[in-house]
Amino acid sequence: MKTIETHSPRTLEEALALLEMMGDGIRVIAGATDVVVQVLERKKDPCALLNLSYLEELRYIREEGDLLAIGALTTHREIERSPLVMAHAPLLAEAAFIVGSPQIKNLGTVGGNIANASPVADTVPALMVLGATLILRSRGGTRTVPLAGFASGPGRTILKPGELITQVLFPVLRHDEISFYERLGQRRLLSISKVGVAFRARRRDNRMTNVAIALGAVAPRVIMAPNTAAFLEGKEYAAVVAEEAARIVETESKAITDMRSTDTYRNRMAGALLIRGMARVCEGITGL
Numbered sequence: 103m104k105t106i107e108t109h110s111p112r113t114l115e116e117a118l119a120l121l122e123m124m125g126d127g128i129r130v131i132a133g134a135t136d137v138v139v140q141v142l143e144r145k146k147d148p149c150a151l152l153n154l155s156y157l158e159e160l161r162y163i164r165e166e167g168d169l170l171a172i173g174a175l176t177t178h179r180e181i182e183r184s185p186l187v188m189a190h191a192p193l194l195a196e197a198a199f200i201v202g203s204p205q206i207k208n209l210g211t212v213g214g215n216i217a218n219a220s221p222v223a224d225t226v227p228a229l230m231v232l233g234a235t236l237i238l239r240s241r242g243g244t245r246t247v248p249l250a251g252f253a254s255g256p257g258r259t260i261l262k263p264g265e266l267i268t269q270v271l272f273p274v275l276r277h278d279e280i281s282f283y284e285r286l287g288q289r290r291l292l293s294i295s296k297v298g299v300a301f302r303a304r305r306r307d308n309r310m311t312n313v314a315i316a317l318g319a320v321a322p323r324v325i326m327a328p329n330t331a332a333f334l335e336g337k338e339y340a341a342v343v344a345e346e347a348a349r350i351v352e353t354e355s356k357a358i359t360d361m362r363s364t365d366t367y368r369n370r371m372a373g374a375l376l377i378r379g380m381a382r383v384c385e386g387i388t389g390l
């Protein structure tokens with residue numbers, strides 16, 4: 103059996119130095135829940151590993167003025183249970199809740215979910231509508247980049263050699279904002295997304311403004327649905343409005359057919375999830 107050299111730095115500085123020194127010869131792991139699967143499927147060679155999981159300095163959820171800052175090593179479990187996330191970004195708590203199983207949620211990190219650049223990653227649509235930015239650190243310095251431009255396709259990102267995601271940052275939702283993350287999988291839990299819909303809007307006197315919608319699992323990367331958002335802008339919520347929005351979102355959903363679903367079904371379900379989510383947050387109707 104091949105042994106894999108593993109480095110487990112205790113500080114970010116040490117991790118960045120190792121990453122710079124070893125270049126392509128080392129692979130970053132956080133919770134390793136994606137990497138282990140990739141290694142088993144032999145999609146990636148098990149070279150030396152840089153294990154970030156001891157970097158306590160990257161495991162936090164805190165308010166910074168009007169922003170919520172989440173360290174890259176924060177697990178889905180920590181996000182799902184965080185009173186700050188529940189109060190200021192409930193749709194992110196919903197997304198973290200739905201990830202995998204308790205075991206996966208205890209290991210899998212938000213940084214890993216983003217860096218893996220999978221179109222089915224559950225936290226990414228939620229973070230996209232929150233307008234999240236990422237802090238990327240290397241020995242050479244720090245970059246702040248919008249999450250929306252981070253992934254260019256499955257497994258492809260703008261991360262440069264030597265860089266790590268260290269933080270996710272987004273404005274907290276205001277008291278008059280509504281939001282949801284709805285996902286369809288083979289089962290309610292313990293399944294990968296067939297389609298995910300994240301939504302946020304300001305709602306005053308039933309009228310919606312600043313609408314943002316993101317779709318997961320229906321394109322090579324998580325995408326926004328600007329036409330649907332524009333249609334809803336300034337409108338009062340009503341079931342018929344949600345149904346019309348659903349027809350538009352189905353045209354913005356660019357799903358493919360694969361072993362999990364057909365393109366037609368996924369596109370239709372994007373609409374159905376939008377109707378379900380809007381009924382839930384606007385009317386308190388559940389179980390649709």
Ligand SMILES: Cc1cc2nc3c(=O)[nH]c(=O)nc-3n(C[C@H](O)[C@H](O)[C@H](O)COP(=O)(O)OP(=O)(O)OC[C@H]3O[C@@H](n4cnc5c(N)ncnc54)[C@H](O)[C@@H]3O)c2cc1C
Pocket residue numbers: 129130131132133134135136137138139154174175200201202203206209210211212213214215216217218222223224225265266267268292293294295
């Ligand atoms: C059984 C099972 C069920 C799952 N269910 C779901 C699900 O329902 N929803 C979902 O979204 N995902 C799911 N996943 C996928 C996975 O658990 C998540 O994507 C998780 O968040 C990955 O985090 P991690 O810390 O384990 O990443 P890792 O596997 O450690 O790393 C993933 C990738 O990110 C890179 N990376 C990690 N951290 C950083 C960093 N800070 N900076 C730069 N690069 C970094 C690694 O090099 C690697 O390329 C599931 C996985 C399994 C095995």
